[in-house]
Amino acid sequence: MKKVLSAIACFYFLCSSAFALPFDELNKMLSSFETLTGEFDQVLSSDKGRVLQESTGKVMISRPGKFRWDQVSPLQQLIIVSGNDVTIFDPELEQVSKRSLAHSMDVAPALLLSGNVDKLDALFDVTHVDSADPAESWFRLSSKDADSLMSVIVLGFKFDKISAMQMRDSLGHVTEIRFSHVLINSPLSNILFEFTAPDGVDVIYE
Secondary structure, eight states: EEEEOOOOHHHHHHHHHHHHHHHHHHHHTTTSSSSEEEEEEEEEEEEOOEEEEEEEEEEEETTTTTEEEEESSSEEEEEEEEEEEEEETTTTTTEEEEEGGGGGGGGGHHHHHHGGGGGGGHHHHEEEEOOOTTEEEEEEESSTTTTSSSSOOOOOOOOEEEEEEEEEEEOOOEEEEEEEEEESSOOOOOOOOOOOOTTTTTEOOO
């Protein structure tokens, strides 16, 4: 009888660990760095698969809560997240938008890569995605909120470094991001995450 109970307890433990494993692994990877720098290539596609926009740029992260997304092509745009504040600067429009991070799911990379990863479990169901490359780890995050702007997010890591992100919104649009030249834990100045609007630029508070 003791052996049966031990076997049942062992089986329960293994099952519980297996169910917890995807979130635990993702949590560990997202928490494994204090700073990150890299380059990105981003493609936005319609629900029919038609490419709507392509862009490239650089990303800088200083955890917790600091994020810089510097798009350089085809048009310049700068997104800075510091704590709960989001600043978006469009040089061509001569416009700065300021808003709260809590109402900015369109900057999901900032929320996931620079925020409090402990909150992910409350927002998403996390599962593994199979990969033929043993150096890669993929995770699928399905929103628990049916009204969320981002319904599904897929994160890819290679050698434990973020390598890709795919986001599907409630309209079926898909944003694919590929990261390259990723460096972790290099010193980053706090000045990189500060922004002062140039003279003559409109500042809009949303």
